[in-house]
Amino acid sequence: MSPLEQELRSIIRDPGRIHPDKPLSRHTTFRLGGPADFLIEVADRRELSGVLVLAQRESQPVYILGRGSNLLVSDEGVRGIVLSLGGEFDAFAIDDTRVRAGGGYDLPKLATKVGKMGLGGIEFACAIPGTVGAGLMINAGAHGGDMSQVVSSAVVVWPDGSEQQLSPEEIGFGYRTSKLQSTSALVVEVVMDLHHADLATIEAHMKHHLERRRATQPLNMPNAGSVFKNPPGDYAGRLIEQAGLKGLTEGGAQVSEKHANFIVNLGDASARDVLVLMDRVRLLVQERFGVRLEPEVRIWGPNPYFTA
Numbered sequence: 001m002s003p004l005e006q007e008l009r010s011i012i013r014d015p016g017r018i019h020p021d022k023p024l025s026r027h028t029t030f031r032l033g034g035p036a037d038f039l040i041e042v043a044d045r046r047e048l049s050g051v052l053v054l055a056q057r058e059s060q061p062v063y064i065l066g067r068g069s070n071l072l073v074s075d076e077g078v079r080g081i082v083l084s085l086g087g088e089f090d091a092f093a094i095d096d097t098r099v100r101a102g103g104g105y106d107l108p109k110l111a112t113k114v115g116k117m118g119l120g121g122i123e124f125a126c127a128i129p130g131t132v133g134a135g136l137m138i139n140a141g142a143h144g145g146d147m148s149q150v151v152s153s154a155v156v157v158w159p160d161g162s163e164q165q166l167s168p169e170e171i172g173f174g175y176r177t178s179k180l181q182s183t184s185a186l187v188v189e190v191v192m193d194l195h196h197a198d199l200a201t202i203e204a205h206m207k208h209h210l211e212r213r214r215a216t217q218p219l220n221m222p223n224a225g226s227v228f229k230n231p232p233g234d235y236a237g238r239l240i241e242q243a244g245l246k247g248l249t250e251g252g253a254q255v256s257e258k259h260a261n262f263i264v265n266l267g268d269a270s271a272r273d274v275l276v277l278m279d280r281v282r283l284l285v286q287e288r289f290g291v292r293l294e295p296e297v298r299i300w301g302p303n304p305y306f307t308a
């Protein structure tokens, strides 16, 4: 056992939550990507800050993983420590219309659970297959709603292990982004103000959202949602489709026939295949329409194929 693993064992109560050399392909919805030196599930703030302080002292890069639904991990994987939020971070509490959720809690599960209790406002999230923490970080949204509309505050932990409560202004929400994205903040708690709503109306909204998803997205094949952000006033999917790129294939990766802004893993795609395909799509769209698409999917690890 390496000295680093020994130290990690003194911080993480259950060694079963420390996974050395862990392939991340099973932890991303693309179902691809190489290993992390360590994948560690932290259960509380003491463990989290302990690992962060150790990583800082040992100059180990730290990543945080949610459901891996907006993530492309390189074939070489990532060096350093990948954290996932379990235990106290995977829970929520309700006080009237105020919902306090851990950063590791499943966002669609939260939308469904609070919806059944008659709380509306996050129906839009019922089909966004990520965590609350990542949802805050990228201002996840759909069907005209997004996190910025409901969040009243959040708690983040910085790489030195310190904690800070942030207001919506400090979070700095933008379209599928927040100011936090350019920082190393880890989102451990999000407070949302919802409203009492009619149960049947909430259910009808969610049913509508889920049916639209099934009709328009390639949910039967591994993917990571929208690959590119929508450019101002337009849709990335429209531009890619109009450029005739549906079905374009590189190795095991393909521009979805069903939704042009999705790339699907046909079964044996490598991260390289996806990145090369993203580069070709961006180039061909730029040549045809003069619009440079920005990636929405986050890329981890070495990537000589696509300049983000």
Ligand SMILES: Cc1cc2nc3c(=O)[nH]c(=O)nc-3n(C[C@H](O)[C@H](O)[C@H](O)COP(=O)(O)OP(=O)(O)OC[C@H]3O[C@@H](n4cnc5c(N)ncnc54)[C@H](O)[C@@H]3O)c2cc1C
Residues within 6 Å of the ligand: 029, 063, 064, 065, 066, 067, 068, 069, 070, 071, 085, 103, 104, 127, 128, 129, 130, 131, 132, 133, 134, 135, 137, 138, 139, 140, 141, 142, 176, 185, 186, 187, 188, 217, 219, 223, 224, 225, 226, 298
């Ligand atoms: C079929 C499908 C449909 C989708 N539809 C939508 C949609 O309608 N709208 C939409 O916005 N997105 C959509 N997505 C993309 C994705 O679900 C969201 O971006 C989601 O918020 C990502 O959450 P995650 O937990 O999977 O994050 P990951 O993919 O695990 O991580 C994404 C990024 O967030 C960071 N991160 C994760 N957790 C934290 C944390 N606690 N604190 C700080 N940073 C963190 C990671 O380090 C990484 O950089 C879709 C994806 C799929 C596969």
